[in-house]
Amino acid sequence: MDTNARVFSAPGKALLVGGYLVLDPRYKSYVVALSARMHAMVSTARPMDQNKTSITVCSPQFNNEKWTYNLLQGQLSVDGTNKSKNLFIECGIRNALDYFDIQNSMGFDINIDIFSDPAYHSSQGSIMKQNGMKRFNFFNSSISEVPKTGLGSSAGLVTVLTTALFSVFDPNLDLTIDITLRKIHNLSQVSHCQAQGKIGSGFDVAAATFGSIAYQRFEPNLISDLPERNLSAKDYNVSLQHLINDTDWKFTVEPVKLPDQLRLFLGDVNSGSETVKLVTKVKNWYNLNLPKSQEIYKEINAGNMAFIASLNEMNQLSLTNPEKYKVLINNLNKSNKYEDPIVLQMRESIAKIRDNFRLITRESGAEIEPPVQTELLDTCMNLNGVLVACIPGAGGYDAIALLTTEMTNLDSQTKGKEEFSNVTWLDLQQVDIGLKEEEVVAYLNLQ
Numbered sequence: 001m002d003t004n005a006r007v008f009s010a011p012g013k014a015l016l017v018g019g020y021l022v023l024d025p026r027y028k029s030y031v032v033a034l035s036a037r038m039h040a041m042v043s044t045a046r047p048m049d050q051n052k053t054s055i056t057v058c059s060p061q062f063n064n065e066k067w068t069y070n071l072l073q074g075q076l077s078v079d080g081t082n083k084s085k086n087l088f089i090e091c092g093i094r095n096a097l098d099y100f101d102i103q104n105s106m107g108f109d110i111n112i113d114i115f116s117d118p119a120y121h122s123s124q125g126s127i128m129k130q131n132g133m134k135r136f137n138f139f140n141s142s143i144s145e146v147p148k149t150g151l152g153s154s155a156g157l158v159t160v161l162t163t164a165l166f167s168v169f170d171p172n173l174d175l176t177i178d179i180t181l182r183k184i185h186n187l188s189q190v191s192h193c194q195a196q197g198k199i200g201s202g203f204d205v206a207a208a209t210f211g212s213i214a215y216q217r218f219e220p221n222l223i224s225d226l227p228e229r230n231l232s233a234k235d236y237n238v239s240l241q242h243l244i245n246d247t248d249w250k251f252t253v254e255p256v257k258l259p260d261q262l263r264l265f266l267g268d269v270n271s272g273s274e275t276v277k278l279v280t281k282v283k284n285w286y287n288l289n290l291p292k293s294q295e296i297y298k299e300i301n302a303g304n305m306a307f308i309a310s311l312n313e314m315n316q317l318s319l320t321n322p323e324k325y326k327v328l329i330n331n332l333n334k335s336n337k338y339e340d341p342i343v344l345q346m347r348e349s350i351a352k353i354r355d356n357f358r359l360i361t362r363e364s365g366a367e368i369e370p371p372v373q374t375e376l377l378d379t380c381m382n383l384n385g386v387l388v389a390c391i392p393g394a395g396g397y398d399a400i401a402l403l404t405t406e407m408t409n410l411d412s413q414t415k416g417k418e419e420f421s422n423v424t425w426l427d428l429q430q431v432d433i434g435l436k437e438e439e440v441v442a443y444l445n446l447q
Ligand SMILES: Nc1ncnc2c1ncn2[C@@H]1O[C@H](COP(=O)(O)OP(=O)(O)O)[C@@H](O)[C@H]1O
Pocket: 059, 062, 086, 087, 088, 114, 115, 116, 143, 144, 148, 149, 150, 151, 152, 153, 154, 155, 157
């Protein structure tokens, strides 16, 4: 271990409201950053061959798989020893080198170790290693073979990898400086978007960088208008630098916080959905059904805005009238049939969103809220302490999200019940903060 090591971490995400609409810069979404984080430990070492620089990214938890890239005379090449391709890592490295215009050997090799917190993957078949500060699950399989829970590992990975490389090329890197965070965000969006095939709204990279946020995306052509890298590296680098440093991305990130004494539960449902396929089907349906589809989006957006407004009202109430707020929370703890105007508004807004997504599900063939999930969500609404239940993100068969009081014990209410046999409650909370620097010692001597 080199003494020059630094570690950076970034949170996972849950898109509570705003799925699909957030792909359009007109619509606002509500994104909760999660306590499950991705981590990158970066260090540099002198290479044996001073004319060559290599960047190696290692994933100790997943069979110690390594992805090495060599920089030789301004050309980055994928090392022949790599067992698999990892496009998120490759795009992250390429864009960081392009942005900093690294043409020649730097006189050192860069090593980066990636760690994922336990909630990102199903723990089956893993061994937990810990050191009193951090704990991680280790698998005997490669990353592509281990089932994931969909918390945004690739966005977190690209964001921490980009930050790690920033810290090498700009050793004074300080994450408390807003302009620095924005540059890291912009560069991470470019890399993630290219690796992912340009379909996402970027809410996951924004949450990894800025934490829990109300988010409105940037215009997608900011990234798609970059020149082809293969045609002229020089043009690409200059355009990239201009895009990262001097362009107004016009996206919105307003910090948000779930109201005091509420918590988010995510239930991993033991089957998956492919976001790309769902997005394609919804887009086709939208274009074929204008102007009705736009009216439906407006309805959903009204639900989204009412939901965000009710969270703001709860936040306000907890500050301005803590006594009344305490009564509200206590009543919710006792029975979920408790009716308060704010709670009603919150439930009605989610009901409106869900009604419309069920309609889109029927019409488009994209299973956003299929009947089995409807049944599960309705069952969840009968549990004590549950304010609302919905399908996060793209929906489908992946997961369910519940907003509950902090005291709510879902494990005890659902254990052994047939209706919940496919659901695993993930061990996580909402967090405020996005990207941050960590203590190196917290990652050493894991056993
Ligand atoms: N710990 C890790 N080490 C290496 N690559 C990782 C790690 N975690 C995630 N990735 C990369 O991210 C991909 C998963 O991204 P994606 O399918 O977008 O899922 P998610 O919904 O979690 O973001 C993996 O196939 C791998 O390329």
